[in-house]
Amino acid sequence: MGRKRTKSGKIRLAEVAELAGVSPITASRFFRNPDALSLAKRTRVESAAKELGYVPNLAARALASHRTEVIGVLIPSLTNNVFSDVLRGIYDASEGSPYSIQLSNTRYSILQEEKLLRLFLAQKPAGLIVTGIDQTAESHAMLEAADCPIVQIMEIGPNPVDMMIGFSHYEAARAAVAHLFGQGHRKIGFVGARMDPRVQRRLDGYQAAMKDAGLFDQRLIVATATPTSVTLGGALFTDLLAKSPDLDAVFCANDDLALGVLFECRRRDIAIPEQIAIMGFNDLEFMASAVPTLTSVRTNRYEMGRTAATMLIDAIEGRRPERLVLDLGFKVMERQSSSLRRSEIRPALSGAATANKMVALPSSRD
Amino acid sequence: MGRKRTKSGKIRLAEVAELAGVSPITASRFFRNPDALSLAKRTRVESAAKELGYVPNLAARALASHRTEVIGVLIPSLTNNVFSDVLRGIYDASEGSPYSIQLSNTRYSILQEEKLLRLFLAQKPAGLIVTGIDQTAESHAMLEAADCPIVQIMEIGPNPVDMMIGFSHYEAARAAVAHLFGQGHRKIGFVGARMDPRVQRRLDGYQAAMKDAGLFDQRLIVATATPTSVTLGGALFTDLLAKSPDLDAVFCANDDLALGVLFECRRRDIAIPEQIAIMGFNDLEFMASAVPTLTSVRTNRYEMGRTAATMLIDAIEGRRPERLVLDLGFKVMERQSSSLRRSEIRPALSGAATANKMVALPSSRD
């Protein structure tokens, strides 16, 4: 298998204990609960460990203690840059903690999710982060029975298993449409891809807003299960135009689609926003520097991941947060693509973030 | 910590062995090396395990066997969508294998990388994937001494630690510049951000090509350590224009920058490619659907990750690949942004992929 086979300079806890002149169990306690040691022994063990370069054997620890320092994360996709932002937050929050992240990809299948969940749970993870609220009944039961804290991310809904952090995709979509109404648009199309549960709820929000305004028309909707892409945005927009030539705005279920629509408009010499307004979703970085700048709904993906992992770790360590369900809200970022007044770039309509008290974690990129 | 405390239906290997009517060690062998069992016992253990829903305790296995089924992956960034493609390949290849991926982010710091490496190695991983060839001497020594297969990814260079898969960023950049020369461009600028070792080597390739042609000029280069973004692309291009107003092409170190340049040209009413040609790097999906479509250098990121993990797993299991160093090559994708003839979209100049024999793994997106 490998190549070398260094019999290894095995520095075990016993060696550290011996050098420090204490029993192994005392040395063990130093790592688990240093406050339980007298100052003298604590410093002795500490320096002994440092001197020997001791690194604990995680497998032995897990076996003896019946728990692991693993946080399981179940996400539906690795491609989607929405999830890469969330993941970045999760990894950042876990850094410096003893917990390591174990990632699994459900590929948007709740059956696959159930399988992975079973696998995870068998290893007694310290905590679990799962995406969304659409688990199978079986999965839900397993989560309920699990002996560890759990955070559901990406959206909020009824019946949280334990903790929950996200925002309402339904309300975000309604706000997006309301913004377009406010700019005077009426024939607002919807372009969606992948159509996972959260995109579906955005579509629901769009439909509700349109129906409320008496403007709903099935021909204004183009949706496909195909994975999203910029190119697909152009193609779907083309379909939409064929169905509804008198369109005056497009609400895209994500920013890649919006960029595709932008390029397709360029290709067809459609003036934005004069002839057609464009609204995206997620507010990826490029939206603010496109020409024209593209309106979008800002969602706090990095914060979501970061806060989810922080809450989870706190809960693992016995500090359960006061609020188990956090609504991170959203914000309609009005830009040129939707503003008939060609207004300044400025935010509009904020979502009902019940979590305004939260520290605004810096969305720094690494 | 947790919430419930199910004492657990502990199904151990012993239970499986008992039901199957064999000794625990025989049951153990079934999972490690089924061929060593007689057919009768094999089927008995198999059905017993299934009946009881046995899931092995990984911690106990790791403790007893002195090895883990963990593949450590060290990458410099989680933000960069280049790495998300590579990661997707790695995760896809590991699926179905017993190995799980342990990811760590070096944040482009080789000191941090060294620290993480030490941590990983202490847990005796089954294998390791590390990014690039610029490790510290200490890191290199640890890798050489490591008792597991190792793959270096993203680029190829001298002195591989073990296996290596990537392509020459230097040659790719030279090919990019050569393509622009071929289109009649002479005053070719370079725009780079982040300036990690691989971007640096692209810059080196650019410089070499320009010097060879007697066209090198320091004022044609704008580079910053700032993390890359579309917006930054526009800003850097603005700087470049100020330094070299008579520019006729821009080679961007990545596609985000290229998109930023495209938008900035739109803003300034600079015709592409008539006034200025644009060339990106990586060939992200949107490049082919921008207006105009953007020329880029295609790199095989998903394949790189997928092949790296496959090779690693093979090596772990004793099937060391015949070729330890794989050059995956690159391909200049000529599109409208660089073609004064407004030619059809077609590939040009392919890199010296010595690995043409390799199966072209589908770059399917999930």
Added chain:
DNA sequence: GTCGGTGCTGGTAGCGCTGTCAACGTTCCT
């Protein structure tokens, strides 16, 4: 008929760590 192989199986002995509980010394209370 004995010998050495081969194929399969089981016993023993831990892997390195921590849970549990007992024991100790000290302090503080009544």
Added chain:
DNA sequence: AGGAACGTTGACAGCGCTACCAGCACCGAC
């Protein structure tokens, strides 16, 4: 002064699995 309460420490046992080696049956070869 006696004893409870606390803080600190150590002995012991064992987590669930596998490495190692011995043992057994069976075979063919001499």
